[in-house]
Amino acid sequence: MSGATPRPLRADAARNRARLLDAATEVFTTRGVDVPTEEIARAAGVGVGTLFRHFPTKEALLEAVVVRRLETITDRTARLAAEHPPAEAFHACFRLVVEQSAGKQEFTRALAEAGVDVHASLRESSGLMRAQLAGLLTAAQQAGAVRPDLGLPELVALLVGTGAATEQLAADPAARERVFEVVLTGLRPH
Numbered sequence: 001m002s003g004a005t006p007r008p009l010r011a012d013a014a015r016n017r018a019r020l021l022d023a024a025t026e027v028f029t030t031r032g033v034d035v036p037t038e039e040i041a042r043a044a045g046v047g048v049g050t051l052f053r054h055f056p057t058k059e060a061l062l063e064a065v066v067v068r069r070l071e072t073i074t075d076r077t078a079r080l081a082a083e084h085p086p087a088e089a090f091h092a093c094f095r096l097v098v099e100q101s102a103g104k105q106e107f108t109r110a111l112a113e114a115g116v117d118v119h120a121s122l123r124e125s126s127g128l129m130r131a132q133l134a135g136l137l138t139a140a141q142q143a144g145a146v147r148p149d150l151g152l153p154e155l156v157a158l159l160v161g162t163g164a165a166t167e168q169l170a171a172d173p174a175a176r177e178r179v180f181e182v183v184l185t186g187l188r189p190h
Contacts, residue, residue, distance in 0.1 A: 017054045019044040024065050033062060033110040059114040063121050066107050070125040073100050077132045087145030090136045091184055094159065097133075098180070101163035130156070147189045158183060 023044035027035050037058050041051040055061035076096055080089040108118045119126075130152065137155055140146040162183050169175040 013054075016044070016046050016050055020046065020051055020054055020061070021065060021068055024061050025069065028062065028065060028107065033106055037061070059111060059116055062107055063111055063116055063118075066111070066118070067121060067125060069100060070122055070129060073097060074125060074129045074132060077129070077136070081132065081136055081139070086136070086139035086143040090140035090146060093133070093136050094162075094184065094187075095180060097159050098163045098166055101159070101167075144189060146187050150187065158187075 020040065024040050027040050027043055037051055038048050040061070041048040044051070051061070055064060073096060077093050080092050080096070083089075084092065111118045111121075133155060134152050137146060137150065137152060141148050141150070162179060165179050166176045169179065
């Protein structure tokens with residue numbers, strides 16, 4: 001993404017952009033990243049020209065979806081931390097991050113294959129998310145809800161691994177829930 005400050009969008013343009021991102025998120029997550037842009041525009045209820053005015057390439061659209069998803073997770077994580085006790089906030093955030101990671105690996109792989117520097121695109125959002133995770137982890141550890149020997153690198157690895165495991169079990173909600181139970185039980189102090 002460019003470093004230039006974007007101009008504020010007119011209300012109708014902002015609505016179209018939001019609808020495009022909503023539709024693209026849904027379509028990319030459920031059908032994969034190979035879906036033609038025309039289908040995304042149709043799902044958003046706009047013309048393909050409108051899509052390309054907002055996102056000049058399919059990769060720019062996919063990149064915006066990934067950035068928006070991470071920003072949404074970051075916002076929801078901040079609310080969880082502010083509104084719930086540490087243990088509850090930590091466990092809810094763990095579930096949120098895992099559940100919202102569906103398709104992320106495919107998205108980032110497609111962007112990397114297209115030559116997009118995904119890490120640069122997500123640097124700011126990722127840094128904020130990592131800081132929030134660190135805060136939630138520390139608070140949950142101080143509350144005695146999470147084992148004290150768990151560090152942020154291990155937490156991030158567990159989030160990635162749990163996301164991959166639950167994605168494999170997408171058709172079996174009970175099995176997905178068992179994965180969460182096993183991992184969250186393992187995070188408790190012994």
